[in-house]
């Protein structure tokens with residue numbers, strides 16, 4: 001990055017600077033993020049002389065490929081709440097989508113004598129915007145108010161939509177390539193950032209996987225958007241193979257987050273417009289209090305699902321990726 005910074009400062013400001021160079025500069029790309037001023041991304045390497053792959057491109061929002069179906073505007077629907085308080089205390093349709101047990105008193109808050117459904121987030125004082133513990137445990141999807149809603153951008157039910165509020169640092173680890181940390185402490189339940197990339201069809205994802213297998217590439221940057229996939233769904237988009245997000249060639253800082261068998265982050269499906277469920281967001285939230293500069297990690301395989309037998313079978317482990325997370329309960333392999 002130091003080299004990229006030098007290049008940036010010495011060349012891009014000049015009137016005769018090549019716009020193509022500027023376009024390909026990581027430094028320029030991250031400075032263009034709308035969160036750059038308040039929550040900047042930095043890149044440091046104190047371990048090697050390597051820089052990030054120059055072919056990689058930083059993007060702030062996912063790029064949806066042309067062959068991925070996006071619902072028509074007439075299909076979109078949001079809440080009609082008169083103001084943000086109604087989303088908090090009234091019958092906001094977006095909040096109503098959240099899974100609640102009508103008989104569970106825990107699920108319904110009593111406020112000024114009125115019963116109301118709970119938002120996924122705390123709304124008051126120091127805990128405002130922090131994901132509630134029942135969501136942290138259940139990993140249920142989060143339904144937020146969105147562009148099609150009548151409430152304002154300050155609505156307490158728009159945390160992911162407002163974007164990242166913590167600075168992130170991409171740093172070179174000793175033994176696992178690049179990793180990510182935050183120079184400030186993060187509290188349990190706090191939103192960190194979304195995983196973004198190219199949103200592609202399952203056919204395109206399979207084609208890319210084949211190319212990677214032929215090239216013997218082991219790094220995987222694809223995430224299936226399968227939270228709502230259901231072979232019996234009436235919605236053909238949810239019945240079909242899920243879309244995927246590929247962060248290999250273009251993505252944000254979360255693409256550099258490494259795996260741990262004892263992670264401090266987890267991914268939640270976040271939905272705005274219900275018609276977009278097949279392209280839901282992948283939102284990272286802290287699942288424990290994270291001290292400043294502790295590496296951010298998540299579990300790539302959902303508690304090692306499917307690994308238990310393979311990891312004791314030498315004929316399989318020779319094709320598996322050794323885990324170097326260093327946690328006390330490390331499973332030995334990522335996948």
Ligand SMILES: C[S@@+](CC[C@H](N)C(=O)[O-])C[C@H]1O[C@@H](n2cnc3c(N)ncnc32)[C@H](O)[C@@H]1O
Nearest residue numbers: 176177178218219220256257258259323324325
């Ligand atoms: C999504 S990338 C993470 C960023 C990556 N470190 C980089 O430099 O681009 C996933 C790859 O990082 C490496 N990795 C992540 N977590 C690891 C771990 N716990 N142990 C060993 N390698 C890890 C593996 O090579 C894995 O395929």
